[in-house]
Amino acid sequence: MAFLPFYISKHKKLKVVIIGGGYAGIAAMVTLLRYAPDTDVIIIDPRMQHLKITHLHETFRYPLTDLLVPFSDIASRFGCRHIATSIILDHDKLQEWQNKKKLTVGDEQVDFDYLLVASGCAGKLGDHSDNVLSLENFMVSAGSSLLTNLLFNNNQREQSISVVGGGATGIQFLFEIRQFITRIRSKAHLRLIHSGDHVLEQFPPSFNSYVQILLRDMDIAFYPNTYYRGQNSSSILLTDKKTENLFELPSDVSFLFLGKKQQNIFIANAFGQVLDDQKFLPNIFVAGDCSYYQSLGSNALTAQSAVRKGRLVARNILRHSGLIGLLEPYLHHDLGYVVSLGPSDAIGWLGTMRNSVTGMSALAIKEIVEAQYDFLLEGIDTYLV
Numbered sequence: 001m002a003f004l005p006f007y008i009s010k011h012k013k014l015k016v017v018i019i020g021g022g023y024a025g026i027a028a029m030v031t032l033l034r035y036a037p038d039t040d041v042i043i044i045d046p047r048m049q050h051l052k053i054t055h056l057h058e059t060f061r062y063p064l065t066d067l068l069v070p071f072s073d074i075a076s077r078f079g080c081r082h083i084a085t086s087i088i089l090d091h092d093k094l095q096e097w098q099n100k101k102k103l104t105v106g107d108e109q110v111d112f113d114y115l116l117v118a119s120g121c122a123g124k125l126g127d128h129s130d131n132v133l134s135l136e137n138f139m140v141s142a143g144s145s146l147l148t149n150l151l152f153n154n155n156q157r158e159q160s161i162s163v164v165g166g167g168a169t170g171i172q173f174l175f176e177i178r179q180f181i182t183r184i185r186s187k188a189h190l191r192l193i194h195s196g197d198h199v200l201e202q203f204p205p206s207f208n209s210y211v212q213i214l215l216r217d218m219d220i221a222f223y224p225n226t227y228y229r230g231q232n233s234s235s236i237l238l239t240d241k242k243t244e245n246l247f248e249l250p251s252d253v254s255f256l257f258l259g260k261k262q263q264n265i266f267i268a269n270a271f272g273q274v275l276d277d278q279k280f281l282p283n284i285f286v287a288g289d290c291s292y293y294q295s296l297g298s299n300a301l302t303a304q305s306a307v308r309k310g311r312l313v314a315r316n317i318l319r320h321s322g323l324i325g326l327l328e329p330y331l332h333h334d335l336g337y338v339v340s341l342g343p344s345d346a347i348g349w350l351g352t353m354r355n356s357v358t359g360m361s362a363l364a365i366k367e368i369v370e371a372q373y374d375f376l377l378e379g380i381d382t383y384l385v
């Protein structure tokens with residue numbers, strides 16, 4: 001059992017329920033069991049498998065199964081329990097759970113000492129049809145089979161593929177698609193539609209310049225300041241942001257990466273306890289993309305922040321339950337971020353945003369960060385901060 005500073009157990013076996021078995025939920029579970037192995041942990045998540053979503057764009061190269069870790073394996077590896085259901089979350093419910101310390105899951109009443117909400121943040125959905133795909137589709141089928149099916153269903157003429165969204169997710173998918181269509185010798189045209197002037201706007205301008213060069217070199221048409229309006233059987237409808245003119249381009253399929261919905265986000269104090277009407281709920285914590293901490297730390301919607309928040313709330317749950325009761329504030333700042341640009345290129349920053357890295361060194365950093373998370377899934381915590 002590892003030593004946790006400022007934690008002296010009251011020798012009561014704790015019951016912790018975690019809603020959401022993504023990056024934050026898993027990091028919290030591993031941390032709880034590392035410092036207090038007899039903790040009774042229940043993970044509630046409607047999926048049967050934990051998804052290593054940060055690799056999702058790589059399913060143009062690897063099977064989706066490579067990214068899935070069955071919750072049954074996690075449960076037997078760590079000795080926790082998984083309940084496969086979705087919980088409806090709102091502030092009234094959280095207040096009720098704080099008062100009763102129990103929640104109803106199907107026919108079962110689940111008691112807890114602490115509850116952690118780590119349900120993530122859903123992506124914005126566009127219209128749904130066979131030739132409009134979003135992240136949700138990639139969570140059930142590999143990119144390679146999704147695109148192959150679409151291209152083979154329509155292989156009578158020159159085809160066009162539209163990728164909508166020039167944020168980190170859209171860009172990562174775009175370059176995987178480029179590489180994939182080259183590999184299968186498809187002559188399909190590829191274009192990127194983006195509502196802003198530049199891609200990767202949350203990063204330094206050098207990221208945009210680097211990507212613009214690749215777009216030209218790889219013959220990917222770029223439509224900045226353009227809004228997506230819809231995709232029909234063979235064309236995409238767009239609006240020019242400045243003139244508001246509606247126009248149409250040939251397109252067989254649209255991939256939508258429109259960012260995340262800002263809903264079901266819970267505000268927390270600097271220790272991760274949910275705030276409700278300016279009062280905090282001492283036994284209800286939140287972490288990951290569904291949380292906004294009132295603290296100096298990073299609230300970025302990244303796996304890195306989700307893991308740090310998950311680990312922090314686990315330590316704070318234990319300390320809150322112990323004899324000293326002194327909690328640790330969240331101060332983590334992201335240490336870097338790498339955006340992959342296909343299998344052999346990437347751009348990122350390390351340490352400070354001014355320190356950018358590209359190519360194989362950037363890819364190597366991404367590999368190391370992802371290997372660290374794989375170790376955590378095995379129960380080995382290699383995170384220093």
Ligand SMILES: Cc1cc2nc3c(=O)[nH]c(=O)nc-3n(C[C@H](O)[C@H](O)[C@H](O)COP(=O)(O)OP(=O)(O)OC[C@H]3O[C@@H](n4cnc5c(N)ncnc54)[C@H](O)[C@@H]3O)c2cc1C
Nearest residue numbers: 020022023024054086087119120288289301302303304306
């Ligand atoms: C393609 C892609 C690439 C990315 N690359 C990177 C990267 O390189 N680096 C990085 O730092 N970040 C990256 N991110 C962002 C990162 O994946 C997220 O920030 C991270 O997954 C957030 O973790 P989380 O635990 O908050 O949520 P998630 O990992 O989304 O997990 C939430 C879990 O909660 C479950 N859930 C949802 N609602 C409920 C409910 N009502 N009841 C019960 N369970 C529920 C879900 O099934 C899910 O398992 C990437 C994201 C994508 C999509």
